[in-house]
Amino acid sequence: MTLDMTVRPMRTGDINAAEALTGSTFHALDVATNPADWPAPEARSDDRRSAWRDRCAHFLAYDAPGCWVAEDDEGLVGVATSLRRETMWMLSSFAVRGGAQGKxxxxxxxxxxxxxxxxxxxxMIDASQDPRAVRRYHQAGFTIHPHMLVHGVVDRSRIPVVEHxxxxxxxxxxxxxxxxxQTRDAAHLVDHEFMAAEFALRVVDDSTGSGYVYILPSGGAYxxxxxxxxxxxxxxxxxxxAVPEGEQVTVDHLTGEQDWxxxxxxxxxxSVYQRGYLALRFMKPPAPYVPSPHFL
Ligand SMILES: CC(C)(COP(=O)(O)OP(=O)(O)OC[C@H]1O[C@@H](n2cnc3c(N)ncnc32)[C@H](O)[C@@H]1OP(=O)(O)O)[C@@H](O)C(=O)NCCC(=O)NCCS
Structure with a gap:
């Protein structure tokens, strides 16, 4: 059964409704797919809601032709935001209201x-666990690479001295x-400005190699x-x-290439778990690399 709705370009006035729709849709997916021995998923916090809205405004400023909504008589039914940097296209957010899915x-x-x-x-797409999403990406020509995540309390006695x-x-x-x-064939450009304002940034640049990490407020790599x-x-x-002593940390989005x-x-x-996928078109999984879920 198809749904009577219109697909149109997203506007700034849609941001609040789009945040609410994605927040409730992803929370419902998290609840439906949560392993029995994990804590119950929490709804998006006020800080994360505000970050979502800021990020959406950033995409509308730089990638308006990549941002779309679907609406019916009751309001927004679905959202897709995507971005383009150099030769790379990425899907950042993709959700359809519960009850309207599968139509x-x-x-x-x-x-x-x-x-x-x-x-x-x-x-590049950071694909959820939802088999409907995976089916859509596969049909669009993307290859599907399982993601691992690691979680737990860091044994601080194991942390080596890390120099430079x-x-x-x-x-x-x-x-x-x-x-x-060098790692993913396309620079993040303006997205670095956004991420540097939101996250702590640490850098290595010496004779042995170069790299950077954006660190989540809870510690762990974004x-x-x-x-x-x-x-x-x-x-x-x-x-x-950087994780406070005794606190839990999660590092997500690790393909099999990230054995390091x-x-x-x-x-x-x-502890290591499996959740979600990296969907890729015309490229292999970047390495060594931990993609951002939103800017990949
Ligand atoms: C993923 C999502 C955006 C897709 O939107 P949708 O409107 O539900 O998708 P569509 O109806 O266009 O397509 C779903 C496809 O999956 C198929 N499908 C439905 N249930 C399925 C299941 N349990 N297993 C596998 N495929 C399934 C449908 O038959 C359809 O494929 P077809 O068109 O080839 O027949 C939506 O389901 C959603 O919001 N999911 C929760 C949030 C999420 O995971 N977002 C993706 C983030 S990466």
């Missing part, structure tokens, strides 16, 4: 967002864009890229060392 809305939204990928050689990792700033923009091109595995491991240890990260996690006595 072709997602298919229409993804088609509109994918039109913005024209001219881009490569594509320093605070980063936008003065490191050229360096970070260059590392991006986005990590490096020119070699040893540098990537140093940055991950640095991010884990699994080595660090095992040494730190974290």
């Amino acid at each position: 072709g809305v997602g298919s229409r939204l993804l088609e509109a967002a994918l039109a913005y990928s024209q001219g881009c050689v490569r594509g 990792v320093r605070d980063g700033s936008l003065g490191d923009l050229d360096l970070m864009n260059s590392i991006d091109r 986005l990590l890229a490096a020119t070699n595995r040893r540098t990537a491991s140093r940055l991950l240890w640095d991010a884990l060392a 990260a699994i080595d660090v996690a095992m040494e730190a006595r974290l």
